[in-house]
Amino acid sequence: MPTKVLLVEDDPALSDAVREGLTDEHIDTVVVSNVKDGLEQIRTQRPDAVVLDLMLAGESGFDLLKTVRSQRDQTPILIISALGTTEHRVHGLMAGADDYLVKPFELKELHARIVANIRRNQQQEGPVLSFGPLRLELTTRRAFREGRELRLSPTEISLLELFIRHENQVLSRKMLYHQLWESNWESETNVIEVHINRLRSKVDRGFTKALIHTIRGRGYMLSENPPQGAKYADEQSSDGESSIAS
Numbered sequence: 001m002p003t004k005v006l007l008v009e010d011d012p013a014l015s016d017a018v019r020e021g022l023t024d025e026h027i028d029t030v031v032v033s034n035v036k037d038g039l040e041q042i043r044t045q046r047p048d049a050v051v052l053d054l055m056l057a058g059e060s061g062f063d064l065l066k067t068v069r070s071q072r073d074q075t076p077i078l079i080i081s082a083l084g085t086t087e088h089r090v091h092g093l094m095a096g097a098d099d100y101l102v103k104p105f106e107l108k109e110l111h112a113r114i115v116a117n118i119r120r121n122q123q124q125e126g127p128v129l130s131f132g133p134l135r136l137e138l139t140t141r142r143a144f145r146e147g148r149e150l151r152l153s154p155t156e157i158s159l160l161e162l163f164i165r166h167e168n169q170v171l172s173r174k175m176l177y178h179q180l181w182e183s184n185w186e187s188e189t190n191v192i193e194v195h196i197n198r199l200r201s202k203v204d205r206g207f208t209k210a211l212i213h214t215i216r217g218r219g220y221m222l223s224e225n226p227p228q229g230a231k232y233a234d235e236q237s238s239d240g241e242s243s244i245a246s
Helices: 012-024 035-045 061-070 086-094 107-125 154-165 173-181 191-203
Strands: 003-008 027-032 049-053 077-081 099-102 128-131 134-137 142-145 148-150 212-215 219-222
Touching: 003 012, 003 035, 012 027, 012 107, 027 035, 035 049, 035 061, 049 061, 049 107, 061 077, 077 086, 077 107, 086 099, 099 107, 128 154, 134 154, 154 173, 154 191, 154 219, 173 191, 173 219, 191 212
Parallel strands: 003 027, 003 049, 049 077, 077 099
Antiparallel strands: 128 134, 134 142, 142 148, 212 219
16 A cells, blocks of 8 residues: 655645655655645545644644644654754654654655654554555554544454455455354354444444445445445345445
């Protein structure tokens, strides 16, 4: 999965240069120019790191930094700023930034610092699986959507892990059953439907977009763009089978 970086910068020339340089290093870079859009990107897209200018038009990058850290979000944040005194750097780091790079800077150094901060963060939290707004920490067995922790049971965590590892693929009831319980498959059992509905009530409820879908007659899928005819997993079809239409 490609590395994703969010750049919060209101200077178009600098934004273009940084985006081009990081793209050359195979890093997907999204650029926004204000705090509101930056917070929305962090909430919904879960970048691997944020590069943040402090002096934005009419607002301060510190507002984004403080909001993110107040939500206990530990996404690496690297400040880039023309404010380069020791006091400025100390203030930025004490406010929750992971690194501070003074303008002007070399793109190679920015890239190296981004990579180092992402690596350090991953070592601290252990391996992570992600899909769109979903994030699953494999070591702690904790799951998040848009930064909000989902209170999942061990079975629900295992089920979500299977979906993320097979994103945009149809998983049959039989396959899910064998993966989770490793016992003889009984086609008449509704245990999978029960767990799917419980998982979806926690993963999708309260959010505008459903991610867990049923492909009728085939199985289930984790997707942001399900195929035509997919249905939400908590609806019932006319034959009583758990089914869904989005």
